[in-house]
Amino acid sequence: MTNRTKTVLTAASLALGAAGVVFVGYLSANPLAFTHAARDLPSYTAPSPASRVVDRPTAIETEDTLALPDVTISSSAARSERSQRQATTLKPCSEWTEIGALYITTAGATGVRQVRRLCSETTAGAIPSK
Numbered sequence: 001m002t003n004r005t006k007t008v009l010t011a012a013s014l015a016l017g018a019a020g021v022v023f024v025g026y027l028s029a030n031p032l033a034f035t036h037a038a039r040d041l042p043s044y045t046a047p048s049p050a051s052r053v054v055d056r057p058t059a060i061e062t063e064d065t066l067a068l069p070d071v072t073i074s075s076s077a078a079r080s081e082r083s084q085r086q087a088t089t090l091k092p093c094s095e096w097t098e099i100g101a102l103y104i105t106t107a108g109a110t111g112v113r114q115v116r117r118l119c120s121e122t123t124a125g126a127i128p129s130k
Contacts, residue, residue: 093119 027033094117102111 088120090118090120092116 096114096116098112098114100113101109102113103109
């Protein structure tokens with residue numbers, strides 16, 4: 001790389017760095033500088049599609065639009081799935097089984113960890129508690 005190229009690259013880097021500093025200073029003085037339009041934009045109103053009243057749902061189709069009939073969604077207050085489920089209680093159904101050490105330290109393992117298997121009992125008509 002020639003000496004002239006190095007000088008040009010250094011000058012360009014310093015100029016871009018200075019421009020960045022000026023830009024950050026401007027944004028700190030005007031935090032909302034780029035959050036609004038510079039001029040008012042012309043308002044645009046879309047042409048309304050032609051509508052007609054019919055006895056049954058139909059689609060109105062023109063060259064560039066497709067208007068669908070109104071849709072009504074209704075719901076009844078049905079019981080939630082959670083309240084319809086049966087309550088499950090867990091009870092031990094096995095003997096104690098040793099599965100490993102209770103405590104592990106640098107000196108070694110001490111104690112014995114024991115577990116039991118739990119089986120579910122379903123209670124019909126009960127609502128589970130939260």
